[in-house]
Amino acid sequence: MKTFVQKFNATFGADMGGPVIAFIAVMLIFGLAADNFLSFGTFGSVAFQLPELGLLTLAMLLPLLTGGINLSITFTANLSGLAAAWVLQAHGGADAPLSAFVFACVAALVTGAAAGALTGAAIAYTRAHPILVTLSMMIFLRGLGEFLTRGGDVSGFPAYVAPIGHGSFLGLPIPLLIFLVCVAVWHVLLTRSKLGFGLLMIGSNMDAADYSGLNTRKIVVLVYTLSGIMCAVAGIIMLARFNSVRVGHGESYLLITVLAAFLGGVNPFGGFGRVLPVFVALVVLQLLSSGLNLMGANQHLATALWGVLMIVVMAARTLASHYRIFTRKKA
């Protein structure tokens, strides 16, 4: 058993343990309890639901790793979606040509990047706490969005947009494919890029990073800019899925993204965390809610169980670390 744990840790990293155990537990429990759980339908619904929460979690992940947080992710996604929606409407709404959609996506990405860069600059130059800055940004964006839309929906998009939310390619949902690409990009960014290295370093000690010649301000601005861009990707997917944009869509995801990141072994104080365990944690959360759904449980109960799962995983981690100390002493 011990050698297996060591081998697992060496191959996948110690932070993978929690999410994988939770994954196995969820599969076993629902596989036994609901006979139709291990079916194509379950995984299909997970595959379509995963991307929205997943993309927003990726947007949350980078700020968390720097020891910060981005509370404005959902409204950044909404506003980016709005930017895209207006571009489409200005070019004929449901009759907009494909070129207009490309332009709309660019507008969304620029909007997300701008919101993120502004947030990042405010954090880097005022050194105010990210909670305060991103909370202000969140309220600003919400207010702005509601003012511009008068609280209503913007809808009426060309037919070719819908597949981005609902379509499949080679048997896999297109939103899932987009999400997987983003996961891969984030993984490479964190493990191999200078920016990824720097953001982890400032996450555990900003001053030491500064003294070693890392450009900490630039890193902070880039981190929130990338977070904003990822929000924009989520915003485009949401636009396609709902065939409309509304300020407030996906608002309930905000704190779930934080939960998913912590479930995926991200250090709450920053500096440590990887993309792949967070990905597995996201899958677990979706399986949990789909499973409960299948068994006819109330959706709100699923949310409650997410909280329970988090507490169980945290307790298990504490126990595991005690066990580790115990075995080392004996060795």
Place this chain on the structure above:
Amino acid sequence: MSGAHPLLSLKDIKVTFGGVRALKGVSFEVNPGEVHCLAGENGCGKSTLIKVITGVYKPEEGAEFLFDGKPIAAMTPTLAQSLGIQVIWQDLALFGEMSVAENIGFQLAVNGKYGLIDKRAIDAAAEKALARLGVNLDIHQPLKDLPIAQRQIVAIARALVGEARLVFMDEPTASLTQSETDYLIEIVRNLSASGVAVVFVSHRLAEVLEISDRMTVLRDGSLVGVYPVEGMTQSRVTELMTGRNFDNAVIATDHDDAPVVLSVRNLTRHGEFSDVSFDLKRGETLGITGLLGAGRTELALTLFGMRAAHSGEILLEGKAVSFGSNRDAIRAGIAYLSEDRLSLGLNQPQSIADNLVMASLDRILSGGLISPSRKAKVVSRWISELGVKIGTPDDPIRTLSGGNQQRVAIAKWLAISPKILILDAPTVGVDVGARAGIFEIVRKLAAEGLSIIVISDEAPEVYFNTDRVIHMAEGRFQAVYDPRQISLTELESAVYA
């Protein structure tokens, strides 16, 4: 209190952690009212011994434990408190936001009647404890407003409230200036005169020799011996602590023919240092010594581009340079090892490997991305070149000893191939044995042509390890010495005057 028997007497104390013997049958004795020094390198068992005495760890069977002549069957932290055994740890464990009085009377506040806090009783206890030390302090000011030396006093006063009879002080002078240290020594003398025994645990040998009556030396969990301090020299103590003999010899040599790498002309930063001028040659090691607050670190940070000079010039190989940030300085080949290894010099929670490559990422890129194989190569090269003892490069750097951490910190800078390496207090928190190792590295680097500036508030350190010594005080260069032409005593009396 009777003087016939020792206040504390331990015999045959053995402690084992997970198969490692931390204490291998140590005896320890403290007389009433004595100032006793407990000396030894990090990891020799000093802290373990203190924790046995305060009941945190239990010694193995066969140990003898007497306090005030009476055997103690099982020491517990509560019993130690009630017997008047107090420890002042290096971090002091005080509350910055609370007042002086609240810090001193902390126990009274916790144990107040009906869960209420009797402010007047706390104030009275604080006044009484400070009076006993002969100190005048405003007991209502917040602790965080006090300089570190006075916080130290507050920690001592807190120990006195518990009717202390035996006080352990763990590295009490580590962050004090010379005059603050003198002040603390005075306080300790008053304390011992009033009948309280004090055990000093310290790396800094000079003050240990000045203040103590006797010393107990530990090495690798064993007792080396108990010695009267009178007639003891620093080098003898070092030898006892490390089991090795470090022959100190002046290494200064001339570099007249070498080209000038760095010229500083009339460099000034208001309120920090002024009119500083010097030349640093290729392969030369320049020492800058002076008390804390002399402007040494501020000068170094200015050379490193982290602060801007108000006037004056910095010339690198003859060309005037001006740095917008330390990134410019690093690009120009200037490296700065911070005096504060714990929070500025190294990123303690992160891995050894990541710390090592932190300043030289550009050199391990391949196609714009960090190449794991290049990174591993750089890491293993420097680990072996500087003789760093590690488990694996992925271990957090905080798991290493001070000496090994410092080697990684030096390696981090060598990895950028610097022209100039500024070492600010490179031996703080490093064992005596490991210090010699650090300076061996410095000597080797200088021989390879690196220009080095060593900043230290310990005059002997620069005297024995550099080619020229600059004495800095109040932000100005006072004098330049050639170690070959003056004695250490002369240098020390100039610096510590």
